[in-house]
Amino acid sequence: MRLVTCLHEGRARVGVVREDRIRLPVIEDWSRAMIRLIDAGPAAWARLARAGADVELPLAEAELLAPLPRPRKNIMCLGWNYAEHAQESAASQGREAKLPEHPMVFTKNVTSVNAPYGEIPCHDGVTGELDWEVELGVIIGKGGRGIPRERALDHVFGYTVINDISARDLQFRHKQYFIGKSLDGACPMGPLIVTADEIPDPQALWLRSWVNGSLKQDSSTRHMIFPVAEIIHVLSRGMTLEPGDVIATGTPSGVGFARTPPEFLKRGDVVECEVEGIGRLRNRIV
Template sequence: MRLVTYKRPGNIGERIGALDAEGAVRDLAAVDPAVSWDNMPALIAGGAAMLERAQAAALKAPVVPNAILMAPIPRPPKNVFCVGKNYHEHAKEFAGSGFDGGAKDVVPPFPVVFTKPHTAIIAQGEPILGDLDPTAGLDYEGELAVVIGQGGRGIAHADAMKHVFGYTIVNDVTARHLQKRHSQWILGKGLDSFCPMGPAILTADEVPDPGALMVTTWVNGEQRQHAPVSDLIFDIPTLIVAISAAITLEPGDVIATGTPAGVGIGFNPPRFLAKGDVVRIEITGIGVLENTVA
């Protein structure tokens, strides 16, 4: 099942729907008012029983005409957790790019975790505000993101996947010169509009093996990234263990798992994004996240 957050033209409020195979939004609340939550984390917190009701409602739900997709979770409980240098080939290209800030290890010994604020989150189709980067070093990073279902702290590796509600797509947009200048990455990666997310959350029951999912990114129709999630250095359970060791994860928290090789700084010279460029990211089963640089 693919769950979405949407709004109707002229309406302010958010609604939760299902995205069908043709890409139409289905109004779950029209069938079952119990799933008429106005935010995705609330539905996720309802657990397996609420998901079953949503799945049943989706079978009969009417199409919402002119629905406007929002990010699946426009405001997670906390900042979006992101993981850097988590594909072997990307770790190598980053180390050789000159933007790694003098890090000693090509492959990090532990997960490199940073965050993006909710003000960075935008939806499928919304513009990336490239002018907010005054250094003209705008880059893209297509990533699989994990959506937490059951929360917890000190989650064991063997139990970690039980805490996954589903998966979505994130573009970890980065101002590379700012990332290098400040060493800590939030000021290079947390700018407004620098976290496109969507179009939907593919629920975990539809993904028996997340390692088999393929992450593919195009810029202006040219394929730049293409790799299976199985190439992660630190897999999804390891990331959940590391983050939850002393930070309580909550329903609706988002973990972007890292990007494959093929980002702009991996080229010589770097191929940064410019106004009008279109970044398209596709992950098996989830759909397509596409945004234009404004």
């Protein structure tokens, strides 16, 4: 299934996308919020797939929210999970590149979540170095702790697109990532969730980003240092993953701060991020 969260008559509703239309299912408790649907488990997901619709909307005219407008917990994020990105980051700081031996994990505050076509504040006076990062997002469907690698993908509800907008000056000034990654509006997500059954291999997806129509990033998830199954395995070793948890799996090379000269987003810029088979985010800096 291809699922969205959209506004209809002033309320957030879960919808099923078929071709160019959104079908809003006959009301059940889980149809009011994506997190309730995920909590409800596989039986509810199967009912939704065959449910009748009480409303249909043209996809192009719908007001889409992030699929999970406010996750219960911070978004878990991977740093330096593509070798070329790790190398460009090191080169920009004049140090030798050393690929991580273990996943480097940080989080983004839930208040950073933004709609797939929402406006991103430029945060004048707070940062002058907003940067883009296209990433594959993973939504956990079945929780667990100590999840084996070989069964990790069975715990995935679906996949989405994330732009891990980063304030580089804050990130490097504070010597950690949380503040620089958690500005309000700095996590556009969507435009939808594609359920895991439609993406049997998350390591075979192309990722691209553009700024004002100029291609900036162009790579594939096959280049991840730590693939999705490994990420889930490592995160769950001593920490329980729960339904609705969101994981941003890292970005490939081509980010702004590592360019010569560095490039940063400014007021009026339009940044787009796309993952093959899922969709494209489009956000203006305001």
